[in-house]
Amino acid sequence: EFLVLLDHQPYHLEEAEHDGIDFQFSGHTHHGQVWPVSWVTDALYEKAYGSLQKGNTRYYISSGMGIWGGKFRIGTQSEYVVLTIEHK
Numbered sequence: 001e002f003l004v005l006l007d008h009q010p011y012h013l014e015e016a017e018h019d020g021i022d023f024q025f026s027g028h029t030h031h032g033q034v035w036p037v038s039w040v041t042d043a044l045y046e047k048a049y050g051s052l053q054k055g056n057t058r059y060y061i062s063s064g065m066g067i068w069g070g071k072f073r074i075g076t077q078s079e080y081v082v083l084t085i086e087h088k
Contacts, residue, residue, distance in 0.1 A: 004085070010045050010061045017057040023085060024057065027064045 003021045010026035041048040045061070052059040065078045 002085070010047060010059070013046055013052070013054060013057075013059060016059070017055045021057050024059045025062070025081075025083070026059070027062045 002023070005016050005021045005024040007016070007024055007026045010024075013024070016024045046052075047059060047061050049061050049063055052061075060081070060083065062081045063076055063079050065080055
């Protein structure tokens, strides 16, 4: 059995690890969307963008494709993520 959690916001990552989740995929942060807001998201979240492993749980936080507020991004990239997950 391989447990995957899709969680919109990457808060409380330790809960996934505690609950035996193998992989968590999150977004919401837009990786700041406009520089220097990425500094704020880096301070608010344990991991605001990219991959992380804690214990036996792996995480990926995407900057996503969308936007919030103004229709632009500065200093961050929109991304469409395709993951191949293999459990061994």
